[in-house]
Amino acid sequence: MASLVGSRVERKEDKRFLTGKGRYTSDINLANQTYAIFVRSPHARAQIKKLDISKAQKSSGVVSILTGSEIAEDKIGGLIAGWAIRSEDGTEMKCPANPPLAKDIVNFVGDPVAVVIAESLEEAKAAAEKVSVDYKVLKAVTSTADAMNGDTIHEGIDKNLCFDWLLGDRQKVKEAFEKADKVISIDIINNRLIPNAMEPRACLADYNSASEEITLYTTSQNPHLSRLIMSAFGNVSPEHKLRVVAPDVGGGFGSKINVYNEDIVCSWAAKKINRAIKWVAERSESFLTDIHGRDHVTHAELAVSNDGKFLGFKNETIANLGAYARVFGTVTPTYLFGPCATGVYEIPAAYSNVKAVFTNTAPVDAYRGAGRPEATYTIERLVEKASMELGIDKTELRVKNFPTSFPFKQTLVHTVDSGDYVAGMEKAKQMADYSGFEARRKDSASKGKLRGIGVSSYFEACGIAPSAAVMSLGCGVGLWESAEVRFNPTGQVTVYTGSHSHGQSHQTTFAQIAADELGVPIENIDIVHGDTDKGTFGMGTYGSRSLTVGGIAIVNACKKIVEKGKRVTAKMLEASPEDVEFKDGEFIVAKSNKKKTIGEIAFACYLPGVRDEMKSPLPEGEEPGLKETAFFDPSNFSFPAGTHIAEVEIDPETGEVKLEKYTACDDFGRIINPMIVEGQVHGGLAQGIGQALYENAEYDETGQLMTGSYMDYTMPRADNFPEFNIGYTCTHATTNPLGVKGCGEAGAIAAPPTVMNAVIDALGGQEITMPATAEKVWKACKNLKKSNSKAA
């Protein structure tokens, strides 16, 4: 049987999705359900002086209107930060309470203050308009850079500072800088982004008064985690009386990791009114209330020697948390960011200092790449600037500072198990025809256009796991993953995974892995996920962890199945288990022609007897059935890496930037399905290029979101991109049996610096901030013209 791992197996989920047979949360309707509309604050910061629901209650069709007072009375808990971060001075981080419905004070536009539940959506909307809220508007704090100087948003949190965190050694860095020939410094803004999953958030909460069970259908990347948080912190229901189902989910990118206000409120309210409640976000609610991403202001410096050796690195970052700290809010700008600060380079001394601040904006949390794009952007912009200032070719300078052997022990945290950064650089240069660039630049110049080339080399720490490691850093849970592999008596297999697919194609990739491990045709393997009533506890999907953690749990469960199969075969064929080999779905007794197929073994395990004889195929003490569970907790993160190269052409008259060429050469270890990996790379690149050239979430000084619709928030579209040139190098991860590394975030991590380096190269080194909009580039072109004419 040919191995399926490594082949372009067509996606098993596509028929369902492409023929409209997907089943998303908003496709689900329950008899007698009601509809919820949330009344939201129109102000970024205000006191609620009076909330009057009397008129709304009389509106037609209203079933119930609930506010922050009832939430408080019922002692329903608020939303939480999942990681506790300690400041440099040893103090614990300071986080405000975040009640699911605000009672006294609202902290961002969109903060919910009441829920209106009615017989129909129209009636709920009409009634919501009649809820009258008397606000005393307070001065909002919206700027990341100035947040520490603004009014105190949350009582007791001085300077709006959640924590002031340090990773690394200030003294060593100081010494390294003193010895340096040159210090390259840079000021960076990592622009705020809105994740924009294709499917807006939604939930449907149902209550069974007899069993006292709540069932919550919701758009979550991690239903088990949601249930845990809602039980342990939300006090919504004991864990065994709460079932969370995340059916088909149309994209997450991190925005659906969090338990949101609406999940808690609808679950709690369904029990209160003893009816099902449905809520589906409108797109404008997504813009306002989904978590946002990035939003850093950074000053960074690189100490170098004249011959281009990196000696020291430091960064001072202010990270905007938004109004409240959410599940991954505090870890994103710290442990997902700081350890990657030195990039793919050997830099003997480094530190990363992050001040996380609260502002009156939507909460900021993990968005595709989470922390690693910000880190990579900083170091890769800095290295590019160093190459200009030192006059050393940008690829040469990078190679000069790459590690030459693996494992590569970095200065800050990580020990990277495997990689070959030089090979990646060489291949990327070849793919991009790096040496032919000057000719292309001249060609563009002859048409009056400015052409630039940008490079970035990245690594990232993903497959977020080692429980002991993450918990030592303040994570509130372990980050292992589980799998259960069940045979039916007739030989088909159901694999239950704690990972969650919301675009990642687990139905296919995981089935390929199980098919190879078990020698069962892929058609006979089903992947089940997304329901806390099915399978074991799982930690969900984010941080490119599904394959490297969840996939390995499947492998391990399959291996346990095979071990049992060997024991059963040995009994049935009167051999010793050590003599039984397993290959391509057959258990073969060594040096004989005796064998059993895995289907026969499954059948025997479930029907362990023979007519007219007292005989069992099972060894003594062996339980019937064929089902195994595995929990996998890897020994380390996985470390994909690569080099990307972009070429842009700028029209100096309009400032329009055209991305002419984009080359990505990545090392993802062993690739299970190249087609799916290409899809992941394409998607990541689209979002990364989006950040560099188009996307920007902008608040005005009163805290109103200026980019709250697709009229103003620029989502990149297919016609903004060239044909992506994608290639790979491969070093196997040594920390998991498949040798795989994560691939989901790479594009979003590598693309922003690659594209911006190209734009800035075209602009003769002039710094501009992301996104490089036509107007910003046009202004830079005007400066360029002025300085050129001065020089002439």
Place this chain on the structure above:
Amino acid sequence: MKDFNYHSAKDSKEASKLSSSNSAFLAGGMTTIPSMKLGLASYKDLIDIKNIKKLSGIKVSGKSVTIGATTKHVEVANSKEVKKAIPSLANLAEGIGDPQVRNRGTIGGSVANNDPSADYPSACIALNATIHTSDRKIEASKFFKGMFETALKKGELIEAIEFQIPEKSSYQKHPNPASRYAVVGVYVAKHKKDVNVAVTGAKPCVYNDKDLSKALSNSFSSTSIQNMELDSSDMNSDIHASAEYRASLVVTQAKKAVDAC
């Protein structure tokens, strides 16, 4: 969206009669429906004019192209006659919004709405259009009054728009990357006697740029306007483009249009 009454008019007369101070005509609905959904507008009555046969269709004579009010953008974009007579007009239609919008949105709706960054109003100005309404004929230069404001009276229905066929013309749009409406769009049309340079997106209302028109009437080449700097003091400024940038774009797009003629 609030409840409303839906009417389907048989002819222009009925449509006008049904209209009131709290009604809107429903053509493509691409502007009306979203603004009702967002709560920006609400009407008691929507009067559907799509079933009025007379309002749809394209007629070309030696001198002009006449397009019925409910003709969809896609029909103009694909029309062989329009492509032949005024290729830039078909081009303009092809560049409006996305396929969904082009498959429903109409020329009459676009012109009646007079969005400051819509494309068609610039064509009307550049191509010396005549707006045929249920009551009268209005010259384009007198039709567009201000931001979302036109010379139309209550209940007055646009029936068709008649464009003068120029010697040469080109429309150059610098789209807003998010909405793809025009940040600035410049429609240059060279007629026998003079040149029109109609600009959309730059100011609260479409206008004919006198300085550019004059320069190009004297010498129809992009070098004649190359170094022109326009006054940006009354130009739009928003998160997408400053007035200064728009002023520069007007000249750049005009040059591109002349070069493309």
